[in-house]
Amino acid sequence: MRDITLNPEQRLYVIATEGGVTCFGFDNARDHARQIAQRLDRPDLMPTADDAASLTGYEKYLAAVRAWGESAQGHGTYFDPGTDPRLARVLETCRRDGRKVRLVLGDTGTGASWLDEFDVVGTVGRSTGLLKVPLLVEPGEAAGTAILCAHVLALMDWDTGLPLYRHPRWQPPELRIRASDDDVRPWSVVLHEQPVANFDDIGKAGAYLAFMRGASVEPRVFR
Structure with missing residues (x-):
């Protein structure tokens, strides 16, 4: 296995690469291994409580990924744990x-x-x-x-x-446009009275607001 160390404080596996390091969460490894073990009916791949913050947990994650890729289900699209x-x-x-x-x-x-x-x-x-x-x-x-x-x-x-x-909890954000104190970008889009973006043209601000509420507005209009 690759050179991997543990970061218990941030609950991360720190994985050495040629260009430095990359990180993968303890919980991510556990959830993927658990989902694959259930879908393949492979209890031997199921992570335990002791695996959660150990190298064994990452080993089980890698074993689960290999098992999935070698299975018939591995030919289809794989969705993250928690996907509706x-x-x-x-x-x-x-x-x-x-x-x-x-x-x-x-x-x-x-x-x-x-x-x-x-x-x-x-x-x-x-x-x-x-x-x-x-x-x-x-x-x-x-x-x-x-x-x-x-x-x-x-x-x-x-x-x-x-x-x-x-998603049942999603509501378009209550954004609004107001004048800003910025002479270069005098129009501000705010959420809960906090600015989220400033623009030099009110039309761009309106396009950004509409886009963030889900409308089909080309981003190049407001960038």
Whole structure:
């Protein structure tokens, strides 16, 4: 196994790479191993309480990933633990249809959007490897970034603007536009009276507000 150390304070596996280190959470390793063990009916892969913050836990995660990749289920799309089954079905349909979509990502516990403007518009693809996860492929790109499926609040059809999926806790953020004290960018979009973005043109501010509420507005309009 690769050179791995433990960071108990932050609950992370610290994994050495050629360019430095990368980190993977104890809880992520446990949840993936648990999900795979259940779906493959492999109790030998199921992590125990003692595995949670140990190298054994990471070994079980790696074993579970290998087992998944070698199984018949490994040929399909793999969704993160905590993914709503309804969302998984919608993403698969969009992937097969090549449909352009708009993602809203955030905290599924509160329904609050992260107000992301990058990596949220494109088509749904799928990675290669042992875990074939869904990707968001932006227009004009050949590859994409992994979709954080357990944090999707809403998914809209880009062409129609209609919702294809909506988390029960999601509500479009209550954004509004007001004048700012910035002479260069005199228009501010605020949430709960706190500025989240400033613009040199009120039209750009309006486009940003609409986009963050889920509308099909090209980001280049307000960037």
